[in-house]
Amino acid sequence: MAFNYNIEEVPPADLPCVEHDIKRAKKFLQKHSPESGDSLYDHLTDVLNKILAERPKNAVDIFEQYSRQLKEERFRSRKDHLRDLYVPPAQYEDAKKLIELFRQPVQTSENGEDDPAGDDEEDETKRRKPNMLDLLYYFEQTGVGLPRAEMVILNLSIRKLMADNPIENVRFWGKILGRPKNYWVVEADLQEEEINRRIEATEAAEQTMREIDVSETVNENQDDAEKEAANAVLATDMESNDPAVEEKHLVLNFPPLPEGHWKPPPEIPSERIGTGVNKKTYFVSTSPGLDDWVELPTVTAQQIIAARLMVRCFTGNLETPIYTFPAFPGTEKNYLRAQIARITAATSISPIGWYNFGGDEEEEIGEEEEGLGGNISENPHYDPLPLKDLIDPSMSNWCHHRQHILKQGRTTWWNPNAPEEDEEEFAEEEDNEDDEGAPEAQQKEVGPPLLTPLSEDASVDAIPAWTVRQSSLVQPDFAVAIVRSNLWPGAFAFATGKRFANLYIGWGHKFTVYNYTPPSMPLVQDQYKIGPEVMEVQDPTFEMEEEWRIAHLPAPELPLMGEEEELLGEASPDEDEEDEDED
Template sequence: MPGLQEGRVEESLAFLQKTSSKNGQSVFDHFVDVVQQILEERPNQAVDLLETSYLVKRSKGRSDSGYEIEPAQPFPVEDAKQGLKNLLGKPEVKLDAETGEPLEDAAVNEYECEDIMGNAALFSLVGAGLGESEVYRIALAARRLGEDAQHGVASLRFFGKFFGRAADYFVFEATLREPPATIGEAAEKDGIPVEQGTGPNAASYFVCTELASGPFTRLPDVRPGQIKVARRLKRFLTGCLDSEVSAYPVFPGKEAEYLRAQIARIAATTLVCPAGAFQASEEGALEKVEGFAAPPASELASIESWAHRSAHLKKQGRTVVWRKEPEEGAEEIPPTPEEAEEGPGALATLDKDASVEGGPAWGILRSSINPAVKHQVAGVRSNLWPGAYAVARGGVFASLYIGWGVKHAPFVPMPPPVPAEEYAQELLESVELPPKPQPPPVEEAEAGDGEDAE
């Protein structure tokens, strides 16, 4: 636009503010009226500026009856003028309150993110995932989260969507550049330490309820006791992280901690990949195999071709069983059933999972049953956690969860605790009267009770 080149902005604004109509109105004033009309009525086709401009000129001044037309709730004109100046003029430079110098824009955080839109296309081919418009908003929200330097995200992926009664949670799994603050080496009452940076706390999770502009909240690390209690509960989420978890047994935390415990359970069970995609390093961490290419869909149509990416979450609430070391000189205590539990480790294939309601733990998904179709997509669906899916094609694979955060298992409420005895000793029935109390000792006669004193 030649009229808005650098150095000619003031000249362009002056030209627009010149009076150019019979009623003394300028083009700038008319633009302000157009913007005000759009903000007041908010029409669906707001881009039709010519029609909107005509409506503004027609409704300006008097009506057909000759009476003045006053809007019921006029939008502030100054805001419209400022918006128009921001559109046509240079952006306002923010100054430091102390030095008066212009503030530098915050540096954009560099991070890695999965192809959210590409993975959504793979999920749609097997009949899973979310709508295209919602996935696009999720991708924009992930970009906003990753570029924010305050969060310090190193890698990011979309974990899934949890339905709630009042609002839904959009969960993003991330690894941070700097490890988060620890929550204590032995924070549980029974002395079971929390796994820091490994197991259920290997990744950090951010949630938001509004993709467009809602704030991101980092969920706290999960504790073993929270996982143990969450397994005894079966309830829907409310959509408010600060709400109380009204249930029995009493959950040690609010909904933010409960949601985090459910995420840990779902991730440990449903985060899968094609077998052979990862390998264990010397330190025990999983590393992606370079140049891995998933087998064709015909071979991935079996649960033996899929493997878990994390170790089994034990009943103790940890992926690695913890045992208290005996004191020096004391005899070794035999392990409890929780301490003696053994489960499949990382990279275990899905055929080793326990059955669900007498059936398989996983179902097979394919984009087409016609073997002649090329570039097919294969996937698996969890029967234990409805809403958990995984797909793969070529060297690309992804996992996703969309559901209520409720496990497909019979719910057996925990019985209430045994009532405490009212007395420590047994009550004995008796018809005997209690012993008669002894009378108080006879006191000496007070002065004045005997003979009169002289």
């Protein structure tokens, strides 16, 4: 009975046996890891189970991924001892605000029913609400992105804006990208009563400011007088304290303090609200529907001039201070408004014939030079230009319909030499005075007149200012002509049939070929007049001093030599030195 043929029995260790090996391997796999408490056996079972349940493609390639995922899942504790707390979805706050926009139209439509009876047709066209979805349809064909969801919300929020503010001729101007937030910009005209009211308000404010100024200057004068009196008293006090010492030695003879002869150049007045660069009012919002629309302040000439000299990324916060050189007068909202004014003036274009100089006002235009301040109005008999003309690369069938901004930062020129006079009067006078040719009279700046074709635009370093494309080559009968500005990347215009629109979506910076260079610092001004007293002179060398000393050596007075050597170090050998020696 030495041998038993029962295979279940454990054979001696030296004999190979499959069963035994399997058992050993299984035991090894089932060993629990002291760190995670898992065993590889269980883990593999779970992984295979998961793979079989999910049946992914190429399971072998992502095996490690599955294994890791499973381990991560196992790690999470399933027991939560905290009370079950419902966390609202991230969009909940937004949704609450946006839903208000959808509630609102019911009320306005009720009001709307009463309105049309009293309103004229003109008013209706003025109060026309922009249809963003229509715009979206055309711009989408040409590759300019206006996301559908945002356009619906934008439409609703513009309606709300129009209901809350006294504005008309509302237009979606575009979008300015920023970091970290973007601006949506809406352009509108203020109603006339509102403009008049504001002009009166500003005038009143200016009046009060002036009065304050006057009173302040009076005060200052008084203050000055008081100070002088006090100084005089002090001075006399000082003198009386120790007159003997002071009078003798410390009568210091200072040169008079230098006086400033520089006068700041006269400030260029900004244009009145409702005219020139301030003709339109702009409302911005960082996210329509969620944030309110904020009206931008009017732009001043200084802001436009300063904005030309800087590049700055928008931040999406209107109150961001702007630190640049040269200093920008205002915060980000002023900068934004200045950039909007510049972009609008440069990139508002329309097919020729869309606008014309209003029929009634033609006489006035004759008076005003080259129709610079002329009013243009939509041409009711506009004949749609064929697509072939619209995409002509010479751009002679498109024209500007906004006034050019002059170097002064205004659309109309303001003469700094005759600040008191009325502009128009002066223009006439200037013609008469031309012959006399006052040396300081500045050249009058004249921009191109309104409705100048784009073919007149200057090209920057061989880069044409505009590029035209048609939206579709296969279906030219439905295609839309798209114009892209190369000077203001992001400015677009499209035209097809009786539709056209301008739009800007970009970072709000002008294109420059050679990048931005900050203006150099002004020269350092001289504190004193340059003369022999303030000039630096090279120190004499020891040999030179020796020579001088030997030449000037008074033969008998040898003992004084030590002292003299020091004094010889003076820069310019004057004869006065001899006197100083004695002191």
